[in-house]
Amino acid sequence: MNKEKREKLSLESKMVFYPPEPSSMSINNPIYMSSNFQYTAEIYQRVLDGERKTVNIYSRCGNPSEYKFEEQMTWIEGGDACLATASGMAAIATILFGLLKGGDHIVADWTTYSTTHEFLDHRFTDFGVETTFVDTANVDLVEKAIKPNTKVVYFETIANPTMKIPDIEAIVKMAHEKGIIVICDNTFASPYVFRPLDWGVDLVLESATKFICGHNDALGGAIIMKSEILPEDFMEQVRWSTLTKLGGALSPFNAWLLLRGIQTLHLRVERQCQNAARLAKYLDGHDKVGKVWYPGLESHPQHLIAKKLLPKFGAMLTFEVQDEPTAVRVLDSLELATFGASLGGVRTTTQVPSTMAFLDVPPEQKKQMNIRDGMIRISAGIEDADDIIADFSQAIAKI
Ligand SMILES: Cc1ncc(COP(=O)(O)O)c(C=O)c1O
CATH class of the missing domain: 3.90.1150.10 (Aspartate Aminotransferase, domain 1)
Structure with a gap:
């Protein structure tokens, strides 16, 4: 099926369908259980020429099982690119370290997953990144918390345990007028219930461990982007600048389980x-x-x-x-x-x-x-x- 036809499929059909793996025509993506991949002189030269994206090198940098999961997540979230990670927290840490440096500021909702809150409230401060916590259901409070060094507004679609829902449309409008990136952890909703990228959010995080997996048998995470403020190759930049450094790559077997999960999401x-x-x-x-x-x-x-x-x-x-x-x-x-x-x-x-x-x-x-x-x-x-x-x-x- 060509890209145009696939684009027109309903969300449900996009979840079920992906093309067969061309070398075997297997309708399920193979589990590439390999930590490294063989070079040829031509591959070697491509890596030297900076074409790392087009070759398989080492599974911490990427693995074909993981690429297929990234491709499916991009389709179902309506994004432009995705990075798969070992867990939801690996996605959160990777995107925050990938985007921010000492001296930057975040405005985050008071209620986020506890480990995210602790990361922002304690650990990230050790690196000079400060967070102001507000109630993102009130866009005025979000706007008041913005400082000249604010780079990110961060919230969850449905926040634990009060199921609080931020005013996403208003936040995106306000943040984008100021050139601030909006990140949404969509774990509690899943892309079936809500697709934040359709509402202008720049980066979506999923703990794929939850609804996407659906069977409590695999950890995984994903960062999906569709952004007019971020560069087109931002996900690849983060792969090489941060994901490969933090080491939170998704395992090939978990990628396979998550791909299966998507089909019944x-x-x-x-x-x-x-x-x-x-x-x-x-x-x-x-x-x-x-x-x-x-x-x-x-x-x-x-x-x-x-x-x-x-x-x-x-x-x-x-x-x-x-x-x-x-x-x-x-x-x-x-x-x-x-x-x-x-x-x-x-x-x-x-x-x-x-x-x-x-x-x-x-x-x-x-x-x-x-x-x-x-x-x-x-x-x-x-x-x-x-x-x-x-x-x-x-x-x-x-x-
Ligand atoms: C909203 C939310 N985000 C992120 C995470 C972290 O995901 P993981 O456990 O896959 O690292 C969780 C875990 O419960 C969560 O509830």
């Missing part, structure tokens, strides 16, 4: 969103449950932004019980849903964000992030919704 996430909506409705009416955070509920603070940006509302939700011991009791009583870390897989998975994802974040900062001790976060799976609701019902009945 739309089916899984569609069902996961339906299940999340059913769970949110059930929990919202439960007398032993406090607040429920789900972008599809009218009570959600960014419900109107959600309706505009991501009408599927995603597969993640949070509800509140009395306190942390009660939350643990509920989760320990679940028989079908899994009590554990991570999200986005086919199984419904639950955790206590305050003491799990955000364990190392000091109490004062958790308060700023609106993280409460009795919160329970759910990543809806693809099981039968009635079975999942029955499971939560029997677990909540025990408190």
Whole structure:
């Protein structure tokens, strides 16, 4: 299929289709389990001539299994280029180190994945990069935090655990007027629910470990770009300037698993969103449950932004019980849903964000992030919704 025809395919078809590997006509991309590749005199000369992009050298610099994953991610995010990484955090560290230097400034949302927050709040400061944390649901606060040395505005499409949604359209407009790059971690949404590049975001990050993989069996990450402010070859620049230095290359086997995951992403996430909506409705009416955070509920603070940006509302939700011991009791009583870390897989998975994802974040900062001790976060799976609701019902009945 030529590029023009492929461009016109729907998102679902783009997820399923990629052309066969030409030497074998295998419809699935081979796993190139090789750390290095043989040179010929001609390849050697091409490398010397600076054509590193067109040859395979060493898998830390790139591997054909990984290239196919990058190609698919570029298609499904509607981007121009992608860099695959060993994990979501490798994508985050690679893009931030690739873009910023000492003396630069970032404006980031108060609520990002805890390890991202710690990286910005502590580790990056050691290199002279400062971050101001604000509530990105309010574009005025973002604008007020901008300084002459601000290079990046950073947020998550749906932020953990309150499922907060920034005013992405307004932020992009304001930032681009000032020449500031906008980065969005889209992990909680996945490209099926939201494609940030379509809304003018410059760089999208995905922890492919989550919805893209979908089966809790591989780590991976991706940085995808479509930008008028960044140079066309920016992703290749970052590959050589930063990814090869930090060493966070995606493994060939994980690239293969993630490619397989992409092919069912739309089916899984569609069902996961339906299940999340059913769970949110059930929990919202439960007398032993406090607040429920789900972008599809009218009570959600960014419900109107959600309706505009991501009408599927995603597969993640949070509800509140009395306190942390009660939350643990509920989760320990679940028989079908899994009590554990991570999200986005086919199984419904639950955790206590305050003491799990955000364990190392000091109490004062958790308060700023609106993280409460009795919160329970759910990543809806693809099981039968009635079975999942029955499971939560029997677990909540025990408190
Ligand atoms: C929103 C978000 N971004 C990034 C990451 C990091 O991804 P990984 O665990 O693949 O490094 C996570 C992990 O949970 C996450 O939830």
